[in-house]
Amino acid sequence: MVCDWYEVQGHRFGIRSTSDAFASWLRYALGAHRTRPMPEEEDRPRYSVVVDDGAPAAGRVGRGYNILYVGTMDIARTLDLRFLARCLLREIDALGSAGRKDAVFIRTGVLEAAGRVAIFPSFLVPMLCAARRRAEKRGINAPGGSVAALDPGSGELIAPIPSIGVPVDAIELLERHVPGAINGARDRFPIEDGGRRRLDAVIGLKDGQTTLAEDKPRSETALELAIAAMNLNALGGSGFRAIGEAVRNARSVAVNWSSRDEMLEALALAMR
Amino acid sequence: MERVDVRPRVRSDLTVVELDGEAVIYDERNGDLHRLNPTAALVFSLLDGSSTIDELARDVGEAFSMPVLEIEGQLRALVVQFGESHLLVGSEPPTAENEPDEE
Numbered sequence: 001m002v003c004d005w006y007e008v009q010g011h012r013f014g015i016r017s018t019s020d021a022f023a024s025w026l027r028y029a030l031g032a033h034r035t036r037p038m039p040e041e042e043d044r045p046r047y048s049v050v051v052d053d054g055a056p057a058a059g060r061v062g063r064g065y066n067i068l069y070v071g072t073m074d075i076a077r078t079l080d081l082r083f084l085a086r087c088l089l090r091e092i093d094a095l096g097s098a099g100r101k102d103a104v105f106i107r108t109g110v111l112e113a114a115g116r117v118a119i120f121p122s123f124l125v126p127m128l129c130a131a132r133r134r135a136e137k138r139g140i141n142a143p144g145g146s147v148a149a150l151d152p153g154s155g156e157l158i159a160p161i162p163s164i165g166v167p168v169d170a171i172e173l174l175e176r177h178v179p180g181a182i183n184g185a186r187d188r189f190p191i192e193d194g195g196r197r198r199l200d201a202v203i204g205l206k207d208g209q210t211t212l213a214e215d216k217p218r219s220e221t222a223l224e225l226a227i228a229a230m231n232l233n234a235l236g237g238s239g240f241r242a243i244g245e246a247v248r249n250a251r252s253v254a255v256n257w258s259s260r261d262e263m264l265e266a267l268a269l270a271m272r
Numbered sequence: 273m274e275r276v277d278v279r280p281r282v283r284s285d286l287t288v289v290e291l292d293g294e295a296v297i298y299d300e301r302n303g304d305l306h307r308l309n310p311t312a313a314l315v316f317s318l319l320d321g322s323s324t325i326d327e328l329a330r331d332v333g334e335a336f337s338m339p340v341l342e343i344e345g346q347l348r349a350l351v352v353q354f355g356e357s358h359l360l361v362g363s364e365p366p367t368a369e370n371e372p373d374e375e
Contacts (some may be wrong), residue, residue, distance in 0.1 A: 181317050219294035226298060233303060237287030239296035244289030 009096030014045025025177035048108035076144025079185035103149035111142035155245030205224035281321030
């Protein structure tokens with residue numbers, strides 16, 4: 001287990017990894033931001049990365065997932081270590097979002113199904129991570145991540161240009177640092193770098209609904225998104241209007257809080 | 273009870289998003305968010321400072337064929353509520369700059 005510390009835009013955090021090789025790559029990718037831990041924070045890293053390095057594991061056939069944790073919450077499970085690395089960099093980039101004006105950053109997960117894209121409460125991300133294969137069987141692609149970004153003008157989902165300094169070849173060089181962990185697996189974000197998509201649905205959660213998924217007032221959804229926004233103070237009214245535009249053009253739907261399989265079914269229904 | 277303008281007017285610096293007849297309001301001054309049901313959203317949209325509550329009640333009563341007295345009471349209650357929520361001119365919340373220091 002290796003743990004290094006970094007500081008990005010005033011935010012200090014540790015990244016613990018099960019892989020020396022991955023930690024070495026992190027030192028390359030985030031070298032400009034490396035710092036020393038304060039004594040009181042040493043045992044409290046923000047991120048943990050479990051890397052499957054291809055070594056045989058008892059009771060398992062084939063490769064295992066690489067897992068990214070924020071605190072104790074897993075926000076990505078993937079066979080594609082490059083994807084995990086990109087996901088981690090996006091999360092770190094969003095740490096400094098409070099003062100940014102290039103996007104409305106919202107603490108929420110993003111999923112894709114039936115060619116449509118939706119955002120959903122971030123606290124469901126670990127459930128979707130843990131049930132990745134079951135989700136995929138229902139046509140849901142939710143590979144990971146707990147932050148979405150909206151264009152501050154149109155309200156479309158976007159992947160903003162990262163504001164943290166990372167070498168341009170960082171992802172490319174991951175394979176050189178961690179050769180055993182790179183395989184043919186490919187995951188992709190619903191919104192890839194430079195992309196933008198109109199939001200098809202905003203999914204919320206309700207307890208005690210009689211149906212798995214039902215429409216809910218857009219005004220309630222807009223309010224919830226505004227509360228989950230990380231930089232509304234910086235953007236002011238324009239950020240709020242962007243949320244309004246995003247919701248106006250999307251289906252606003254609540255899924256019932258229930259068992260994992262029922263919730264997966266509800267998410268699939270919400271996307272139809 | 274908070275003082276309410278004779279001709280109530282909503283603050284022009286609020287950001288109002290209307291969605292399916294309801295309204296969601298963001299107040300940049302204090303970061304507050306408000307959600308209005310269709311009736312409250314309608315009344316809110318009428319408060320442009322040009323009419324008294326009596327006049328508004330008459331107009332709304334005529335438009336919806338409802339007793340003016342009943343409407344006037346509801347309008348007054350809503351206007352008081354808007355004032356208490358700092359949504360009207362004259363009821364602005366303190367900003368971080370002009371908020372009094374705590375002793």
